Amino acid sequence: MDFNFKIKAGILLLFLVISTFGYRLEAQSWSIHINANETYPLSNELLGQYPMLWYSSSEGRGVLVGGFGLGVSYQTALNEKFRIKYQVNGQRFRFYDEPTVFNDYNGQALGGIIGINTNLNLSGFALPYLEILPDKNISLGAGLGLRGVFYSKTDYGTAVVNGITTTLKLNNKSLAPLVLILPVEVSWAPGRFSVATRGEFSVTKTSRLSAKNDRSFVVFVELGYRFMEKK
Numbered sequence: 001m002d003f004n005f006k007i008k009a010g011i012l013l014l015f016l017v018i019s020t021f022g023y024r025l026e027a028q029s030w031s032i033h034i035n036a037n038e039t040y041p042l043s044n045e046l047l048g049q050y051p052m053l054w055y056s057s058s059e060g061r062g063v064l065v066g067g068f069g070l071g072v073s074y075q076t077a078l079n080e081k082f083r084i085k086y087q088v089n090g091q092r093f094r095f096y097d098e099p100t101v102f103n104d105y106n107g108q109a110l111g112g113i114i115g116i117n118t119n120l121n122l123s124g125f126a127l128p129y130l131e132i133l134p135d136k137n138i139s140l141g142a143g144l145g146l147r148g149v150f151y152s153k154t155d156y157g158t159a160v161v162n163g164i165t166t167t168l169k170l171n172n173k174s175l176a177p178l179v180l181i182l183p184v185e186v187s188w189a190p191g192r193f194s195v196a197t198r199g200e201f202s203v204t205k206t207s208r209l210s211a212k213n214d215r216s217f218v219v220f221v222e223l224g225y226r227f228m229e230k231k
């Protein structure tokens with residue numbers, strides 16, 4: 001099964017979910033969200049997790065900030081326990097990229113360097129929800145969505161080449177431009193504010209690298225605020 005077929009199948013399934021559940025109902029709401037996220041590369045031992053928030057004085061980078069993002073969602077109730085949410089997010093991901101050996105102008109190796117990949121992406125998904133603990137306002141949902149990367153750079157730090165400090169920050173074209181994702185979310189929404197933990201597993205490959213089963217699992221911690229509601 002090739003990549004294009006998987007993407008087309010994912011788009012079709014997403015359309016069917018929206019068509020099945022996305023009709024207009026009386027109970028509707030709009031919310032905004034902020035999130036912190038952590039990317040876990042899977043099936044590629046050359047990629048690694050980047051800390052969401054860590055301090056590394058030995059590298060001279062100070063406070064290292066990982067992933068974060070913003071989003072907006074529309075939610076509508078199907079019945080007393082079942083509802084569906086449509087959400088769009090813009091966010092930054094970070095992970096440790098494949099190590100690379102750089103050479104100077106004379107062909108002398110500068111050594112193997114592990115890069116930090118930073119990419120900006122947009123994602124959207126449809127997420128049917130079930131209130132598993134109505135008395136405690138706790139819900140569980142699973143759905144389908146797409147994520148597209150529109151900016152990606154890998155930072156290998158700096159190196160001294162012929163006495164000149166050179167920045168090794170390069171455009172990265174190895175990431176797949178569009179990925180089919182499977183989001184699973186647990187949320188707690190006692191009032192206008194909500195707190196959610198979501199995992200997004202990539203169904204299709206996340207890169208064009210040699211690893212055939214290259215995937216990723218992204219964990220989100222998200223704070224939401226419902227700013228509009230119609231009953």
